Amino acid sequence: MTHPLYNASVPVFKQMLGGLDAILAKAEAHATEKKIEPDALLQARLFPDMFTFVRQVQIACDFAKSVPARLAGIDVPSYEDTERTFAELHARIAKTLAFVDGIDAAKFTGSDQREIVLRPGTPKEKRFDGQAYLLGYGLPHFFFHVTTAYALLRHNGVEIGKNDYMGA
Amino acid sequence: MTHPLYNASVPVFKQMLGGLDAILAKAEAHATEKKIEPDALLQARLFPDMFTFVRQVQIACDFAKSVPARLAGIDVPSYEDTERTFAELHARIAKTLAFVDGIDAAKFTGSDQREIVLRPGTPKEKRFDGQAYLLGYGLPHFFFHVTTAYALLRHNGVEIGKNDYMGA
Numbered sequence: 001m002t003h004p005l006y007n008a009s010v011p012v013f014k015q016m017l018g019g020l021d022a023i024l025a026k027a028e029a030h031a032t033e034k035k036i037e038p039d040a041l042l043q044a045r046l047f048p049d050m051f052t053f054v055r056q057v058q059i060a061c062d063f064a065k066s067v068p069a070r071l072a073g074i075d076v077p078s079y080e081d082t083e084r085t086f087a088e089l090h091a092r093i094a095k096t097l098a099f100v101d102g103i104d105a106a107k108f109t110g111s112d113q114r115e116i117v118l119r120p121g122t123p124k125e126k127r128f129d130g131q132a133y134l135l136g137y138g139l140p141h142f143f144f145h146v147t148t149a150y151a152l153l154r155h156n157g158v159e160i161g162k163n164d165y166m167g168a
Numbered sequence: 169m170t171h172p173l174y175n176a177s178v179p180v181f182k183q184m185l186g187g188l189d190a191i192l193a194k195a196e197a198h199a200t201e202k203k204i205e206p207d208a209l210l211q212a213r214l215f216p217d218m219f220t221f222v223r224q225v226q227i228a229c230d231f232a233k234s235v236p237a238r239l240a241g242i243d244v245p246s247y248e249d250t251e252r253t254f255a256e257l258h259a260r261i262a263k264t265l266a267f268v269d270g271i272d273a274a275k276f277t278g279s280d281q282r283e284i285v286l287r288p289g290t291p292k293e294k295r296f297d298g299q300a301y302l303l304g305y306g307l308p309h310f311f312f313h314v315t316t317a318y319a320l321l322r323h324n325g326v327e328i329g330k331n332d333y334m335g336a
Binding site for chain 2: 141165
């Protein structure tokens, strides 16, 4: 039997990254069809001090890789934030998916009690046990960025629906 | 020890409903301070065929009450969708929180295997076991509406931050 925190993380991140990739594909097709400059979507924001679509996708990937990695007690891979095109964002999602998919479920043994320390030694240091880290922190942050990416595309007229978001 | 699906539902919904209530309070204060017609926020949409802010809050509450109720095998309370003011939305969140808080954790025993049937007997019928229902369906839908409510307010200039959303 897999650990409950494996079940609540790896399959969830995989499903939603699939959805994120699907809305990205529809955004790209929309831009091509309507002859829209890709950056009109990629660099879109819902408000001037919010992150761009590109950044929302990057951060969603960051939570998707770092949360299960920390629960499993393995190193979080570091990605440079250099993506500027639809193709590069697809690639980032693909490498995130491959990483998440490759995490050994057995490493989640004891993860609910594992101490997770974010930004250690800084004034913003945060400590959690694994369960609180995933359920009260990691998932809410991850869904925030996936949904905001979706909302940005919808706001800009890309024809996507909740089924796309759901990655079903 | 509480059931893993209790841990992944009741405390998560409570935390995020707290956040939803907090951003609602800030939206109301913003409208008062800037002399904004409340409906400019309450009836705002990110795109014409998306739901209004009021509807996003209603639906978030619907997932927050129905998902843990179905997992616990108890009746889902029915709420009429009549809210038209900030005060009425606060009240809806409050009654949802009270309901969720009152669910007996012991009723989650066996919930991972419990069969959940949505829209039974209709062409849109969906069947899940409890685990798939919560993790692959209920949480993604819930977070979608909470985040969209947040995005709507941010897009309209309400000064809220991710800490508000997180309900911390």
